[in-house]
Amino acid sequence: MDFAVVIDAAFSAALGPQAIVFALAAIGLNVHFGYTGLLNFGQAGFMAVGGFGLAVSVVTWDLPFWVGLIVAMLATIVLALVLGVPTLRLRADYLAIATIASSEILRLVLGAVEFKGTFGGSNGLTGFARTYKNLNPYGDGVDIGVVSFSKDDLWSITVGWTLVALGCVLIWTLMRSPWGRVLRSIREDEDAVRSLGKNVFAYKMQALVLGGVFGGLAGVFHVLKQASAVPTDFNTTFTFYAYAALLMGGAARVLGPVIGSILFWFLIAGLGSFFSQATGGTDPLIPASIMTDTQASLVRFIVLGLGLMLLMILRPQGIFGDRREIAIDGR
Amino acid sequence: MHLRPATLLMAILAGLILLAPVTANAATTPAPSPSAGAEAPEANPIVDGQNITVTLKDLNGGKGEPKPVPGVTLTVFKESKSGEQVGTQVTDTAGRISIAIPSNGVYYIALDPDSLPDGVELSGGESNLTITARLGGNNFATFPIGASVGESVAFSEKLTNSVVSGLKKGLIIALAALGLSLIFGTTGLTNFAHGELITFGAIITFMFNRGFGIPVIAAGALAVVVSAGFGWVQDRGLWRPLRRRGTGLIAMMIVSIGLALLMRSIFQYTFGSSTQTLSQYVAQPRTDYGLISLSDKEIAIFGISIVAIVIVCIAMMKTRLGKAMRAVSDNPALSASSGLRVDGVISSVWILGTALTGLSGVLLAINEQVNFQMGFKLLLLVFAGVTLGGLGTIWGALVGSIIIGLIVEVAPIISINGYNPVPASIKEVGALVVLILILLVRPQGILGRAQRIG
Numbered sequence: 193m194d195f196a197v198v199i200d201a202a203f204s205a206a207l208g209p210q211a212i213v214f215a216l217a218a219i220g221l222n223v224h225f226g227y228t229g230l231l232n233f234g235q236a237g238f239m240a241v242g243g244f245g246l247a248v249s250v251v252t253w254d255l256p257f258w259v260g261l262i263v264a265m266l267a268t269i270v271l272a273l274v275l276g277v278p279t280l281r282l283r284a285d286y287l288a289i290a291t292i293a294s295s296e297i298l299r300l301v302l303g304a305v306e307f308k309g310t311f312g313g314s315n316g317l318t319g320f321a322r323t324y325k326n327l328n329p330y331g332d333g334v335d336i337g338v339v340s341f342s343k344d345d346l347w348s349i350t351v352g353w354t355l356v357a358l359g360c361v362l363i364w365t366l367m368r369s370p371w372g373r374v375l376r377s378i379r380e381d382e383d384a385v386r387s388l389g390k391n392v393f394a395y396k397m398q399a400l401v402l403g404g405v406f407g408g409l410a411g412v413f414h415v416l417k418q419a420s421a422v423p424t425d426f427n428t429t430f431t432f433y434a435y436a437a438l439l440m441g442g443a444a445r446v447l448g449p450v451i452g453s454i455l456f457w458f459l460i461a462g463l464g465s466f467f468s469q470a471t472g473g474t475d476p477l478i479p480a481s482i483m484t485d486t487q488a489s490l491v492r493f494i495v496l497g498l499g500l501m502l503l504m505i506l507r508p509q510g511i512f513g514d515r516r517e518i519a520i521d522g523r
Numbered sequence: 524m525h526l527r528p529a530t531l532l533m534a535i536l537a538g539l540i541l542l543a544p545v546t547a548n549a550a551t552t553p554a555p556s557p558s559a560g561a562e563a564p565e566a567n568p569i570v571d572g573q574n575i576t577v578t579l580k581d582l583n584g585g586k587g588e589p590k591p592v593p594g595v596t597l598t599v600f601k602e603s604k605s606g607e608q609v610g611t612q613v614t615d616t617a618g619r620i621s622i623a624i625p626s627n628g629v630y631y632i633a634l635d636p637d638s639l640p641d642g643v644e645l646s647g648g649e650s651n652l653t654i655t656a657r658l659g660g661n662n663f664a665t666f667p668i669g670a671s672v673g674e675s676v677a678f679s680e681k682l683t684n685s686v687v688s689g690l691k692k693g694l695i696i697a698l699a700a701l702g703l704s705l706i707f708g709t710t711g712l713t714n715f716a717h718g719e720l721i722t723f724g725a726i727i728t729f730m731f732n733r734g735f736g737i738p739v740i741a742a743g744a745l746a747v748v749v750s751a752g753f754g755w756v757q758d759r760g761l762w763r764p765l766r767r768r769g770t771g772l773i774a775m776m777i778v779s780i781g782l783a784l785l786m787r788s789i790f791q792y793t794f795g796s797s798t799q800t801l802s803q804y805v806a807q808p809r810t811d812y813g814l815i816s817l818s819d820k821e822i823a824i825f826g827i828s829i830v831a832i833v834i835v836c837i838a839m840m841k842t843r844l845g846k847a848m849r850a851v852s853d854n855p856a857l858s859a860s861s862g863l864r865v866d867g868v869i870s871s872v873w874i875l876g877t878a879l880t881g882l883s884g885v886l887l888a889i890n891e892q893v894n895f896q897m898g899f900k901l902l903l904l905v906f907a908g909v910t911l912g913g914l915g916t917i918w919g920a921l922v923g924s925i926i927i928g929l930i931v932e933v934a935p936i937i938s939i940n941g942y943n944p945v946p947a948s949i950k951e952v953g954a955l956v957v958l959i960l961i962l963l964v965r966p967q968g969i970l971g972r973a974q975r976i977g
Binding site (some may be wrong): 503508 | 772778792
């Protein structure tokens, strides 16, 4: 049992690229669910459109990298508009089902054999991240005991946390503005806002687009940090995990999704490393009759499921949230 | 008011037991007999039931009639070359092999190039072929020799086959959808853990069947009972306390997501990630009934699901408990003030709902195989069925599910001028698109009442 390894894994994941992907996606969900009360269960779909928007532009259409980024962002905006028109008038649970269905449609279509020529089938696309990699100024990775990052990760971390910081500043400014106040009042009482003469549908649509763009950004960052776009990465479970991260940190708070994602990955990676250590080796701490090392990798997800339930029951506002500000009572 | 939650359950069980003889008569799997040896066998008849049939013909560059190639060894593996061997055969004088397969899925066919007669070579150079078996019945594969030749099934036969498997899928979805709809109707909970309740039924069947050696039918019946008990425990242990606390519906929905993650991980922990089969009725031959051909287990699935659905529907209309359930789903406050024990009714709804869902998992396990995420994969189709018919209505869930089942199975065979709008590898997409469209056009569903949904 080597606790240094566990701590290194936990901290590296908490500060690493995967946590950034979650932070960006959760910031988007925060705009949807935390501030506006929209129950978007299709954030993985926005990510898929962003990631594949870039990958398809560069690999299949042979466009320059920067044009690909623009295509990716435009594609997420289009998805938000297309999705918003039919669903934003629906009750929260209908919206949840409609968004989850559309994200599954996207994942299935992107992974289909029949569209292999465009989207690369189940293996996805690679070879679009050269420009991104070439911009990397770092010569070598770092290892300072508690955390260790490779050269590529170091570059992704620099870019990613900068994006997260800029995103937080943007959200902070927007939510202090009159526009943000309208969003929050829509969450509290839609009809009251409508009676004040505000176009609720338009505000909801703007919120959906803004949060969707953050989702798309998360998708772009996800495919860049691993230099490949794979459809199965964008499954529904991802959306649920992002919700878990957001709720852990606290919805309707600027830093809630960020802290939540860091904590989420700290726990996931720490638990994973702990149990893999506890079951590995010649004389494991936990005998193989109770837990094999394949099973060890699942304990964290059992804890995650249980944790999400308990969090929602005992402290739905998460660490930083305010209970009065969470849209969990309506339908 | 005296409530008997067990009555409905007993009725469903009675349905199961009545139908038991049908399934019991079903013949056991004819194991694919590997006929080794270089000699070409006299004839390999096309195996009844699900099979892969390969015909080797030497086209000789298109000159003259294609000649069958006998005496070639072909082996079928599950998934890939490293997968489980399903069977091996030597082509007969008609150049044909036919090997029974347990279920739809991806199969890898390996041709032994050394066993090809002198002067015959594969034109593609590839001696391996991966095919995906999707429709029930015959799956044909072709190896290019000289030029490729394919034996295709007539469209009418494909249509009847896919309509039958669509109805079967629709009925399995309908059982789960009825459960979901009942629970949604009375509690307002959009239960994202419902897919795991399907898996629960299947895995409990597997546990009784493989673990304790109980025959599949008895194991299935026990699994339905255990599912019902699990529903009661779930309501008592989790949902009722949450209702008492006044937890909001969206919070409960997120709790159900947590429960789904928890249950799925526990299934994977205990059951493993592999796909496994029950001990009986894995690959059954099909009998021809005029237009359609069905295996005995498929007839049993049709029978059991129809009987269960009919009994539930009649019970909901006629019995006191059924009326109480409908009253609670209509207006809980009014039912409570009229002297109904709302919590008791909700408990029975959970028992009935999870029993039905467990039954759908049992039938799914018998129809296909058991996997820790089989229910999760079906969840969106169940949602689609319920939404299409109208959330919270019984008949709606039924009609919607059957339509969804049909869409899923029939859509892949539709082709317009050779263009396939819904390729078979993503056949669920059609149903999900319908789900979104119905929300756009008629959000209350086909049979739902117009109410506030926006």
